[in-house]
Amino acid sequence: MTIVPATPRMDADVLVIGSGAGGATTAAVLAEAGLDVLVVEEGEWIEQGSIVPFSLEQMDRQYRAGGVTVALGLPSIAYTEGRCAGGGTEINSGLYRRPPADVIERWTRDFDIADLDYDEVVSIAGDVEEALDVGVVPGPSTAPSDVLRRGAERLGWQHSEIPRWMKYTNGGSGQRQSMTRTYLPRAMAAGARIATGCRIDSLEMGGRTARSASTTLPDGRRGTIRFGDVFVCGGAIQSPALLQRSRIDGPIGRSLAVHPTVKLAARFADELNVPDDVAVHQVKEFAPELSFGGSASQPGLVALALSDQWATFSKAITDWRRISLYYAAITSEGRGRVRTVRGLHDPIVTYGLTRRDRALLGSGLARLTLLMLEAGAEEVYPSFRGAPIVRAPKDVATMNGSFSASKASVMTVHLCSTIPMGQDRAQCGADSFGRVHGTDNVWVNDASLLPTAPGVNPQGTVMALAIRNARRFAASGRHRG
Amino acid sequence: MLLADDFPDLPPDRRAEVVRFIERRAVTLPSFTRFGVFVIGALYRMLMAAPGGGRIACTLAARPIPIVGDYPRLVRSLGYAYIWDRWPDTTSTGGRR
8 A cells, every 4th residue: 555645745747636436546547557646635544344334423534524515505405525535435325327328328419528439438337347346235135225125016116226336255244345445456556656634725727737736734734746637536516616726717616416315214113224234226217307215324314314393203213223214316407506715615515406306306205205105114204394294195195295395305415517528618617538628737537527417326437437538548648758 | 502492301411412513513514604504603692692582593493494594404403413323222302211
């Protein structure tokens, strides 16, 4: 392992900012191509297994702002970002979806992306799946996951088990194949260095060229990193924020896309709660507009889900072992923005749901409630203010009548599209391979590049595109000789 | 105050620990959110210092006031999450089981 201390003066041929799904793959591809790569990560390197998944301690140590980040709007949408070596791959559900063919085709057409060949994307996805040990759970799935399968089968709805990037040992539990287990060690084995606890404040531009990066070190000192090229891979919020702080113009941060979700808690006759894992089944009967799945159900999160209507839901909390949380996610037509304001350390994030989004959230919650009842839920507690306890299908209409998105706890974990890739400069902040328009050596290679929300768990798509772009960069011969 | 209303049986030592946790988290909030929480927090403290203000503050906190209402809700939700993360067998009123 080559984890180096961040110092006031550092340099590299290629600086990679961020170490999540985009940054780790970029670093591995470039280092294996023989380039001198330095990865700078704002968070710390935390070994898997040293923290209970989905606990408040994990949120404290591996999430940005302890997991309390909000896109302002009506309603505001809570979101989370990883802030640790490996980024979001260390904290997400670990569910894997291949890049959807129709989505890649639509992006290519609507955003004028050059040379985006689906066969190449699928081939890279195959490499990723092998590297991450993507596969289904050996043996039976957990009780919360089985709820989704059972409810969908009774309703005749499409459902499936989603593969995960998890390595299973005989009789043991799974080991997440996150970036700290896979692509970061690969990058370091090929000579890449990684410095943690170091924030990049801005890129110093000289015309079209970025000359250096200004940093804040773990001890508060300021520093500088000189480089030939820079890959910005801080995720869909931090990447546009950094470019804006660096005074790089263009359509940057104006088109945030997310999969908004609403949640419910469902109580069953028997104990089923699995605090440190999530369900692997998803219900796709109404995809891509709507999909249903299971959420982390640690008791603190169950309390959170019940808190919107505590006066009537509170008694259920003592039964948390018989409760699990589920979500309905939508593909949103709304858009958000990421704005930096001089003097503020963090960007301001906003998001506006459309009328159709609001209606879809309501119908999604109603259908998810029906699914739970069909699966045998005794009581369902939808997460919005004024929600009734639902005990039978006849109550669902009443619940739906009292729902409004502005009273709901809307959340999201899939953030993307703030620097869309493509040749259409009117709507794309970066070109077809991630180079920021109007610059010579500033590249973006993370979820920001996805032109729209893909409608499925996006990590597989982010990794495939990042590897494609990094390979193209390596093949260009920059920094050789 | 918001927590006291929801959890009358939460022992004082636990209440103090929850408040410390919320304060610690508030410091790490993103700049704009932190500013909002502190401003709204100050207004609530002023309101609660006034005669009958406590009841008004709780009523306001329960109302879906756009954006402004999100701040007390955020702080309140942190308390809920902490209590059951730390002491999963807490009763619905905050007591020990």
